[in-house]
Every structure is written in structure tokens, then in C-alpha cells.
Amino acid sequence: MSIASADIAALPKPGFLIGDKKITEGQGLVHEHRYAATGELTYKVPLGSAEDMDRAVKAARAGFKVWSKLPANERRRHMLRFATAVRERSAALGKMMTAENGTLTAGTPHFTNWVAELFEYNAGWADKIGGEVVTTFPGPAFDYTLDEPFGVIAVIVPWNGPFVSFGQTLGPALAAGNAVIIKPPELAPYSCLMLGELALEAGIPPGVINVVPAGPEGGQALVRHPGVDKIHFTGSGATAKKIIAGATENLTPCGLELGGKSARLVFADADIPSAVQRAIGSAVGGSGQACICASRVLIQESIYDKFVADAKLALDQIRPGDPTLAATRMGPVINQGAVDRIMGFINRSQEEGLRLVSGGNRMGGDHAGGYFIEPTIFADVDPNAFLARNEVFGPILAFTPFKDEEDALRIANDTEFGLAGWIESEDAKRVHRVAAALEAGTIWVNGFRDLPVGAPFGGHKQSGVGRVGGIWGIREFTRPKNVWMQL
Numbered sequence: 001m002s003i004a005s006a007d008i009a010a011l012p013k014p015g016f017l018i019g020d021k022k023i024t025e026g027q028g029l030v031h032e033h034r035y036a037a038t039g040e041l042t043y044k045v046p047l048g049s050a051e052d053m054d055r056a057v058k059a060a061r062a063g064f065k066v067w068s069k070l071p072a073n074e075r076r077r078h079m080l081r082f083a084t085a086v087r088e089r090s091a092a093l094g095k096m097m098t099a100e101n102g103t104l105t106a107g108t109p110h111f112t113n114w115v116a117e118l119f120e121y122n123a124g125w126a127d128k129i130g131g132e133v134v135t136t137f138p139g140p141a142f143d144y145t146l147d148e149p150f151g152v153i154a155v156i157v158p159w160n161g162p163f164v165s166f167g168q169t170l171g172p173a174l175a176a177g178n179a180v181i182i183k184p185p186e187l188a189p190y191s192c193l194m195l196g197e198l199a200l201e202a203g204i205p206p207g208v209i210n211v212v213p214a215g216p217e218g219g220q221a222l223v224r225h226p227g228v229d230k231i232h233f234t235g236s237g238a239t240a241k242k243i244i245a246g247a248t249e250n251l252t253p254c255g256l257e258l259g260g261k262s263a264r265l266v267f268a269d270a271d272i273p274s275a276v277q278r279a280i281g282s283a284v285g286g287s288g289q290a291c292i293c294a295s296r297v298l299i300q301e302s303i304y305d306k307f308v309a310d311a312k313l314a315l316d317q318i319r320p321g322d323p324t325l326a327a328t329r330m331g332p333v334i335n336q337g338a339v340d341r342i343m344g345f346i347n348r349s350q351e352e353g354l355r356l357v358s359g360g361n362r363m364g365g366d367h368a369g370g371y372f373i374e375p376t377i378f379a380d381v382d383p384n385a386f387l388a389r390n391e392v393f394g395p396i397l398a399f400t401p402f403k404d405e406e407d408a409l410r411i412a413n414d415t416e417f418g419l420a421g422w423i424e425s426e427d428a429k430r431v432h433r434v435a436a437a438l439e440a441g442t443i444w445v446n447g448f449r450d451l452p453v454g455a456p457f458g459g460h461k462q463s464g465v466g467r468v469g470g471i472w473g474i475r476e477f478t479r480p481k482n483v484w485m486q487l
Contacts, residue, residue, distance in 0.1 A: 002366045003322045006035035006042055010095035014045040014189055014213070016052060017196040019059040020206035027051050028218055031186035036102035036332040037323055037370040045189045048212035050221035056181045056210040057227040060152040063207020064179035068149055070205075072127035079123035079174060082202040083116040089198065093191075097163055098323050101188045102287075102331045102371075105324045114450065115167035115195075121453040122171035125474050129176060140487040147478040149177035150253075151229035154222050156243070158234045159187035159334060160289045160393075165234050166195050168457070172473035173232075174208065181210045183222055187334055189213040219243075226250050230477070233257070234291075236391075237462050255466030255476055257291070257458060259391045260419030263412035264294035265434060267405075268302045270424035271446070276310045278424070278448060279397065283375040284318055284330035288395035289338075291463075292420040292442070295392055296381075297399045298408050304401040308379050311399070312358045320363060320372045332371040333394055339371050342394035346376060349387045349396075354378040357399070383411045391417070405430065413439045418460030420444065441467075 014033070015024035026046035033042045048056070067075065086093065094108030103111070131145035153173050157165040162184050173180055184192040196211040212218065223231055223246040232255040233243050240256050247254050264282070266275050282294040299307045323331035333339060339362060346360050359376030373395055381388050381398040388398050402408040412421065421438035423445045425431050435443045441459045442451070451457055451469060458467035466476050 003037045003370055004324050005038055006040060006099045007095050007324075008042055008099065010092065010099050011042055011190050012096070012194045012197065014043045014193065016046070016048060016056070016213070017193060017200075017209070017211040018052075018056050019063070019210070020200060022197070029215055031189070031213075031215070033186070033189065034335065035099060035370075036334055039336075039369045039371065042099060045186060045213055047186060048183075048214035048218035050217065052212055053181070053214070053218055053221040053225060056212050057152060057222075057225050059207040060179040060181050060210050061227055063205055063210075064149075064151050066205045067174070067179055067208045068177040072129070075175065075177065076123045076126040078202065078204050079119050079126065079171075082199050082204060083119040083123070085198050085202045086112055086116040086119070086195070093163070093194065096190055096194055100162075100190045101159060101334055102323050104328055104331050106326050106328065111163055114164060114453075117453050118167035118171040122175040122473070125172070125471075126175040129474060129478065131480070134482070136484075142485040142487055144483050146481040146483065147176075148481055150477060150479060151178060152227060153178045153180045153477060154183065154225075154228045154231045155180050156183045156219065156222075156231070156233040156235065157185065157192060159185040160286065162188045163191040163195070166192055168468045168473070169232050169234075170209065172468065173477040174204075176474055176477040178477055179208045179210075181212060181222060181228070183219055184211065184213045186213055186215055220246050223247050223252070224249050228252055231255070232466075232476070256464040257466070257468070258419070258462060258464040259393075259417060260291045260293070260459065260463050261296060261389065261391050261415050261417040262292060262294045262420040262422065262440065263296040263298050263415075264422035264424065265402075265408045265412060266297065266299045266303070266307060267408075267423075267425040267427070267430065268300040269426045270303075271426065272303060272307060272310065274446070275424040276307065276314055278422075280311055280315045280318070280375065281448070283315065283377070283395040283397050287320070287330055287333050287373070288375075289333060289393050294420070294422045295397060296388060296412075297397055298402050298411055299399060300408070301401045301403055308357060308377075308399055311377060315358045315375050315377060318375060320367065320374070330375060330395065333373060335371055338394065339373060342373055342392060342396065345387060345390075345392050345394070345396060349378050349385070352385060354385060354387065355380050359395070383414060389415065405434065409434065409437050413437075416462040419463035422448075
């Protein structure tokens with residue numbers, strides 16, 4: 001069956017949103033955006049230049065003056081109206097996500113609901129952000145704090161989840177009273193633009209949300225701009241280092257949500273059928289293009305052979321396909337560059353002698369025009385193998401046996417990353433021991449239901465600095481001021 005063409009009508013005409021103006025021609029370069037499932041051109045996307053970023057910063061500074069001075073209950077109402085608008089436009093936003101980066105249509109209602117909930121939750125904080133009274137001694141004095149917004153936040157979002165990243169960062173940033181400039185990636189430039197336009201319709205004042213897609217030139221201009229008060233970046237560690245280097249010019253603080261090489265620890269007492277399904281879900285969900293993906297599967301020796309055989313059987317039944325069809329469980333990867341990188345991992349792993357259990361090929365036939373790779377398993381992977389130590393960002397799982405709990409933790413923690421960890425076990429005492437010992441920011445046990453909007457999310461080690469979610473996300477976008485008064 002051939003793959004359907006992209007629904008170009010679902011995409012907004014590309015451009016910039018600066019203040020209340022939609023600008024469809026820039027002074028920078030142009031990126032040819034292609035639909036991941038067919039490789040066909042959608043639009044030529046204008047990319048912002050340094051001059052475009054400067055205009056966006058000026059608009060954001062003006063928007064900040066308005067937004068930060070609004071009574072907190074009015075900010076709350078604006079954010080709630082936006083959340084309602086997202087729910088009402090769920091179908092249109094879903095079609096846009098699929099055409100943008102190949103998101104499965106069947107999963108898009110979940111993402112629109114999540115973003116709406118993120119704004120609803122954070123709107124509730126808008127009129128509750130305050131300060132604290134500080135105990136003073138030994139003399140009579142009165143000391144208190146004020147939680148103030150930073151001002152203008154530069155938000156750089158990833159191509160694999162720009163829609164959700166919009167909600168995770170803008171929810172708390174706006175609740176705290178900041179204005180933002182979003183730099184969407186050229187590979188997925190539509191989500192943030194469409195949401196920014198929707199925010200204007202919902203009554204959020206012009207300049208509070210500005211959207212400028214850009215490549216490296218525009219991105220560097222944004223992070224080096226003296227009018228930016230904080231940077232929040234989601235993406236790779238290599239890019240994060242370039243951002244930090246640019247931010248040093250003005251000592252601009254940075255929040256960083258980076259990559260991962262998460263491990264799933266499957267103990268012998270686990271619910272094996274469920275654990276198998278969750279393990280292969282890390283390969284097929286988003287085609288493995290997720291920072292939290294448990295791409296390392298560590299399996300206790302006594303169940304290792306059975307787990308590998310069951311996983312192969314389950315994975316062989318899944319064929320990547322048309323992301324618009326409800327029955328499709330796995331879609332394409334983002335572009336030809338991703339295909340080349342992922343196939344490079346597969347080829348190198350085979351050259352190193354790793355045992356290929358399932359998959360390992362780029363798909364041809366009706367899939368040849370798009371960017372489809374078979375979900376792939378390598379078994380008996382040495383913890384020091386290239387595949388085990390480097391983030392693939394694609395549909396490849398590395399299976400490794402372990403002896404006991406101590407051995408599992410040694411392998412799991414022997415990585416420069418620390419974003420997430422996964423535990424499969426029916427032993428409650430073991431679960432708590434292992435969760436405490438894993439060096440990662442988020443631990444999932446016997447399941448995966450995303451994250452509550454009130455929970456913190458972020459990484460340890462090379463997986464980032466800072467948190468989004470809950471009160472921790474609010475604190476990420478506020479800074480305390482102390483006031484001391486002599487009595």
C-alpha cells in the first residue's frame with residue numbers, strides 16, 4: 001500500500017511571528033521542509049537572520065512590560081483561554097503535527113490534550129507565585145522575598161517534539177510573567193508558529209510570544225543577544241555547548257534539557273509479556289526519536305534468552321507505515337540525514353560483531369520515498385560497545401544480560417547520560433532500592449504514562465541542567481529578590 005501524501009493544507013504558511021505581525025519572508029536562508037513519510041517538499045521555510053532576531057527581542061521586551069504588569073488573575077485567564085483553544089483545534093493541530101515531523105495521527109490527540117493540561121496547570125500558579133517571610137535575628141527587622149520573572153526568555157525547541165516542548169516551557173514561563181522568543185528547528189517549524197498564532201487569537205498580548213525559525217546563524221544571534229535574560233534549550237549536548245559558549249558573552253543563564261542513553265532493567269521477577277511490549281515500545285514509539293527512550297535493555301541472565309526471543313517475535317510483527325492510518329504503530333524518522341546516521345549505527349554494530357536479532361534495514365518498495373527504517377534489535381551487546389554508549393535517536397535497541405542487582409546498576413550507571421531509568425520488577429523493596437541508586441532524573445516502574453504535569457522533569461550528568469514541571473518549572477523561570485527592612 002502506498003504512503004499518502006502530506007496534508008499541506010494542515011500546515012500554516014511558514015514565516016515568523018514577531019509581535020502581532022506574521023512575516024512570511026526573512027533576511028536569512030531558506031530551508032526546504034520535507035514530509036518524512038514521502039520525502040515530498042511541503043514549503044520552503046524562511047529562516048531568521050540576526051536582524052530578525054533583534055526585532056523579535058525588541059518585540060518581546062515590549063510584550064514583557066505589558067504581560068508582567070497584568071494582574072496575575074488576568075494572566076491566568078488568558079492562559080486558560082489558550083488551553084481551551086488548543087482543545088477546540090485538536091483535530092487541525094493533529095494533522096499539522098503529522099505533516100510536520102511524521103507524528104502518528106493516532107497519537108496526536110494525546111499531545112494536544114497534554115499541552116492544554118500543561119497550560120491549565122501552570123495557569124493555576126500565575127496567582128500563587130509570591131515570596132516568603134525570612135526569619136531575622138538577632139535585632140528587630142523584617143525580611144521577605146519577591147519571586148520575579150527574568151524578563152525575556154529564549155526558548156529553543158527540538159524537532160522531535162516542538163508541540164509538547166512549547167507547553168512544557170511556555171506554560172511556566174508565561175505563568176511567571178515572562179515574555180518569550182521561540183526558535184523552532186528548521187526540520188519542524190510549524191507547531192510553534194501555529195500555537196503562537198492561536199495564542200494571539202486567545203488574547204495573549206502581542207510580543208509575549210514571538211516565533212522565529214532559524215538555523216545556526218539566527219540561533220547564535222539569539223543566544224548572544226544582550227536583550228535575552230535567560231535561555232532554555234532542549235536538544236543535543238553538542239549544540240548545548242555552542243549555546244553555552246554564546247551565552248557567556250552576557251553571562252546569560254541557561255536551562256538545558258539534553259539527550260539520554262536510558263536503561264531499562266528487567267529483573268527475573270518482572271511481568272515478562274508486559275516488559276517485552278514496553279521494551280519494544282522504545283523502538284517503535286516516535287521511531288525511537290525520544291530523549292527518554294530506553295534504548296539499552298538490561299535483562300537478568302535467567303530470563304535473557306526467553307526475553308530476546310519474545311521481543312523478536314513481537315517486533316517482527318510491527319511494520320512501519322503511513323502515519324495517517326490509525327493502525328500504524330511506527331512511522332518514519334525525520335529526514336535523510338537521520339536515515340544515514342541510524343544506518344551508520346547499524347552498519348558499525350554489525351562490523352563490530354554484535355548479534356542482529358531483528359530488523360537492520362532501510363525500507364524500500366512503497367516506503368522508499370520516505371525515511372523508514374525497520375525497528376532493530378542487537379543482542380549480547382557489550383556495555384562498552386559504541387551502540388551501548390552513544391545516543392542513536394532512532395529505532396534500535398541494545399540488549400545486554402546482567403547477573404544480579406549490583407551488576408545491573410553498575411552497567412546502567414556507567415554512562416555520561418542521566419535522563420531517565422526504567423525498572424521492570426514485581427519486588428517492591430527492590431524497586432525502591434534500584435530507583436534510589438539509578439543516576440537519572442526520572443524513573444519509570446512497570447509502566448509508562450508520560451509524566452504528571454506537576455512532576456519535575458530533567459536530567460543528571462550530561463543530560464541537562466534545570467527542570468520543567470510543577471513548582472520546579474515555575475522556579476526555573478523566576479528569580480528571588482530579597483528585601484530587608486530595619487524595624
